[in-house]
Amino acid sequence: MEAIETRGLTKDYGSGRGIFDLDLAVHPGEAFGFLGPNGAGKTTTIKLLMGLIRATAGSASIFGLDCGRDAVAVKQRVGYVPGELPQWGGWRGGQVVAYVGGLRGRLDRDTVDAVASRLQLDLGRRYREYSSGNKHKLALVLAFMHGPQLLVLDEPTSGLDPLHQQVFDQLVGEARAGGATVFLSSHVLSEVEHVCDRVGIVREGRLVTVSSITDLARLRAHRINIQFGDEPPLERLRALDGLEALTADGRRVTAMMRGGFEPLMAILAGHRILAFESREPSLEEIFLSFYR
Numbered sequence: 094m095e096a097i098e099t100r101g102l103t104k105d106y107g108s109g110r111g112i113f114d115l116d117l118a119v120h121p122g123e124a125f126g127f128l129g130p131n132g133a134g135k136t137t138t139i140k141l142l143m144g145l146i147r148a149t150a151g152s153a154s155i156f157g158l159d160c161g162r163d164a165v166a167v168k169q170r171v172g173y174v175p176g177e178l179p180q181w182g183g184w185r186g187g188q189v190v191a192y193v194g195g196l197r198g199r200l201d202r203d204t205v206d207a208v209a210s211r212l213q214l215d216l217g218r219r220y221r222e223y224s225s226g227n228k229h230k231l232a233l234v235l236a237f238m239h240g241p242q243l244l245v246l247d248e249p250t251s252g253l254d255p256l257h258q259q260v261f262d263q264l265v266g267e268a269r270a271g272g273a274t275v276f277l278s279s280h281v282l283s284e285v286e287h288v289c290d291r292v293g294i295v296r297e298g299r300l301v302t303v304s305s306i307t308d309l310a311r312l313r314a315h316r317i318n319i320q321f322g323d324e325p326p327l328e329r330l331r332a333l334d335g336l337e338a339l340t341a342d343g344r345r346v347t348a349m350m351r352g353g354f355e356p357l358m359a360i361l362a363g364h365r366i367l368a369f370e371s372r373e374p375s376l377e378e379i380f381l382s383f384y385r
Contacts, residue, residue, distance in 0.1 A: 094157050095143065095242055096121045096274040101151035104137050113135045113298045115151070123264065124275035126285035126306070134298040136176045136280040138246050142276075143173055155243060169197055172236035174279070176247035178228050184223035185224070186216035186231050193235050205238045211260050225252040237264055245270060247278045262287055283373070314351045315371045320344060322365030329360050 112134035127136050136347035140146045141153055143360050144164025151292075154162040155167045186209075194200030209216050212230040223231065227277040229252045244265070250258045263338055265275055265288050270366060279285050286291055286306060292332040294301045294324060314337075319325070321344040330346065331339055341349040350371070 095120070095154075095345045096123075097125075097153075097155055097276060099138075099142075099153045101149040102138070102141060102148055102153050104141055104146060105135075105149045109140075109298065111149070111298050112141070112295070114302055115295075117293060117300065117303070119276055121274055121275060122269070122272060123128060124269060124277065124289040127278040127295065128232065128280065128282070128285055128292050129295040130280055133295045135280075135295060136247055137298075139176070139276075140243055140277055140297070142245060143168070143171070161350060170242045172227075172241035172244045172365065173233045174236045174244075174249045178232055181220035182219050186218060186220065186234075189220060189231060190216060190234060190238065194238065197239055199239055201238060202242065204235060204240065205381065208234050208264065209236050210276075211264070212257055226254065226257070230257065233264070237268065240271065240273065241268075241273060243274045243276065245276045248280070248282060249277065250281075252274055258284075263378035314349045315373060317348055317350050317357075318338045318368070318370040319361070319366060320368035321346065322367045326360060326364065331362065333357060348375065 095118045097117065099115045099117045102115040102117075103113050105113065110132075113365055115138060122128065127138065137146070141148055142160050144160050144167060147161060149232060156170060158167050160167055164237050184192075189202065190205055194205075209230075214230040214234065216228055216231075216234075218227075220228070220231070229249070233249065236246065236249075250261055253261060262304075263325075265277075269275060275288065277285060287307055291303060291305050293303045325340055325341060325344060325346050327339075327346070330336055330348070331355070335350060335352040336351045336357065338345065339349065354371075
């Protein structure tokens with residue numbers, strides 16, 4: 094029995110928006126990353142899995158339970174971090190925890206206190222007094238506090254500082270060590286690489302590919318910008334293996350660089366370089382490069 098299984102899952106909002114014909118299987122105990130640009134259909138898929146919206150066609154199940162018909166039973170097994178956090182108004186963090194724990198039917202106070210302490214979250218404060226980061230910390234407490242069999246996480250580290258992103262990684266690792274399955278949606282490539290075994294890439298509502306995390310090496314690239322002080326060696330640059338999508342504007346050259354930088358540096362060594370910038374591209378840029 095798969096932890097998550099979808100067959101022909103479709104939610105059509107019209108005008109090409111939604112998710113279409115999604116066939117996906119997430120194995121028990123694995124961490125699966127669901128990657129895509131904003132608006133690709135990640136959150137729609139997760140809402141279908143959580144029974145928050147109805148599918149236009151197809152089916153989705155979690156541990157054999159139908160995500161629509163058995164939504165209550167599904168929620169008891171799942172720790173869920175939504176992409177859009179609910180608004181709890183004047184409730185204190187501890188009251189939110191008690192309320193959600195009551196809905197699930199169980200509440201492990203020791204786990205709540207331990208997770209909140211590690212995230213440095215004060216459960217005595219009112220929700221409306223929380224910063225954006227603290228609201229996301231509370232969402233993580235609610236997701237992890239009952240030792241769920243499956244974690245469904247939609248952009249879970251949004252608003253967290255680097256220190257608490259590390260705590261999140263530790264919590265996920267500990268949950269997996271205890272046998273939990275992880276389904277992590279993100280548009281941040283590095284976040285998924287830290288956590289996941291396999292990834293599915295979705296674009297414009299359709300699943301483009303599913304691959305192991307090691308295969309993501311082919312997606313690693315850098316966007317480079319070079320300002321030359323003399324005439325750029327465009328012919329040599331265009332012939333360089335791994336240098337793609339090269340454009341030139343006068344003496345400024347931009348491109349995508351895959352692999353090591355040594356061959357590029359050898360070409361640049363004989364030229365005056367006024368500025369050199371290298372950065373990891375966004376997923377949107379990667380998709381444009383790979384799937385245009």
